[in-house]
Amino acid sequence: MAKSRTASAQGRAKVTAMAKPRGGNALRPLATKAASAQDARKARGLERRDAILTAALEEFSARGFEATRLDDVAARARIAKGTIYLYFRDKETLFQELIRAMLTPLVGTIEALGAADVPLAVLADRLVDIFVREVYETRRKDVVRLMITEGRRFPKIAEFYYREVLSHIIGAMRAILRRAAARGEVPAELVDFPQILVAPGLVAIIWSGLFERFEPLDVRAMMKTHVALVLAARKKA
């Protein structure tokens, strides 16, 4: 111990710090002042939290969970490592919170869309658009990839993801397919496998991470082709 870096200089630091008058404030009602100070503190806290999450996203998606060093996350967020532990219990919690923060907002969007009772052709176009714009072309793509690549080793996170995100999306898809099947827009068996609708999106995410450099993939075109395929398979009444 006793390795404090101020050891050499005789305690000048303290006095100087104290002497700093810190620009005089006009007198203010105590309550207001306290409240605003409180708010400012809370705001700074949230800001810090965000900075950590942002840095964590960067590191986790570049290196994966195990290989990510919290030292690097801290450096990227321009804070000390210890600070991370003021906001998150441990590395795994940080990871889980990251996934929650990024993917939870999607659910509402998808469910709202799925509730609209419009022809599948229209709905499908909208879904593709949302997927490309809100997932594939954003950081959410990396989070989905993280879920795919790391989920197996974190059963709790996989469960959370299934419960809070995936089951809702699958449910919405099933509802859409059920209505579409009733209208004869789609074969009835498809209702049992909403995964088929989503599959090309996931494959695109995997492909982009592994093989894009060897063989680029036009996601939007692929999704459109897939949608056309599904729509063309309707019963010819």
Add this chain to the structure above:
Amino acid sequence: MAKSRTASAQGRAKVTAMAKPRGGNALRPLATKAASAQDARKARGLERRDAILTAALEEFSARGFEATRLDDVAARARIAKGTIYLYFRDKETLFQELIRAMLTPLVGTIEALGAADVPLAVLADRLVDIFVREVYETRRKDVVRLMITEGRRFPKIAEFYYREVLSHIIGAMRAILRRAAARGEVPAELVDFPQILVAPGLVAIIWSGLFERFEPLDVRAMMKTHVALVLAARKKA
């Protein structure tokens, strides 16, 4: 972590490692009878190598690359850790060799199948069958999963996999689709996205690792539904 290594007491069965025939699951066809001492030695070497690969497969697919300890691989193969280094340069090489050994044999099968000039309906059934029997219901499923989950952090392995495996499969698929499109069995645009054909298979592999326990998935039925979808989308002449 599960600690299976409690053999601290007098037990110490050491030479038993050699005596133990160590199960029959071979990654490679059984060697022909050794004609000479040289051959016998070489055969034993290959056997050891196989034992290591088998153990590595088990550990890697249970824990992922980073979290796998070579001590555990050695224990499972009933050899000392140092022995691994007599057969593989390092952990990464072991991983790469594992992927090579498991997936390379598939390529020939797929390519041979793709060369047959038969109606898509027949071919597709065969492909689904091969996928289910040779991949989904075997350890190869785990290797494909490993490729998906770890590939990003091992660009060399991803490149090897693309070059030696994936590009051949994609190529075969494209050839199949081209002929099918020429016959009007399938929309022409599909030729640009053979990934669409494979997508449900990959999604099934991911699903089985992450969400099977919440919501089981009948792969075979899903694949059949998907094939039916593709076939139903043909131009109605």
Add this chain to the structure above:
DNA sequence: GAATACTGACTGACTGGTCAGTCATTTATA
């Protein structure tokens, strides 16, 4: 208004544990 006391967010050196890879020694084989 200035001096003093207090608070808690933040820091980063340190600890304890882990594990890939090495190599001197032991064991098996020719």
Add this chain to the structure above:
DNA sequence: TATAAATGACTGACCAGTCAGTCAGTATTC
């Protein structure tokens, strides 16, 4: 006996998580 194969204790690097200490900002006192 000579050579090859196998062993496992050891080393050095690495890193999650801790905690004693710091200091800017806030409250209190005169």
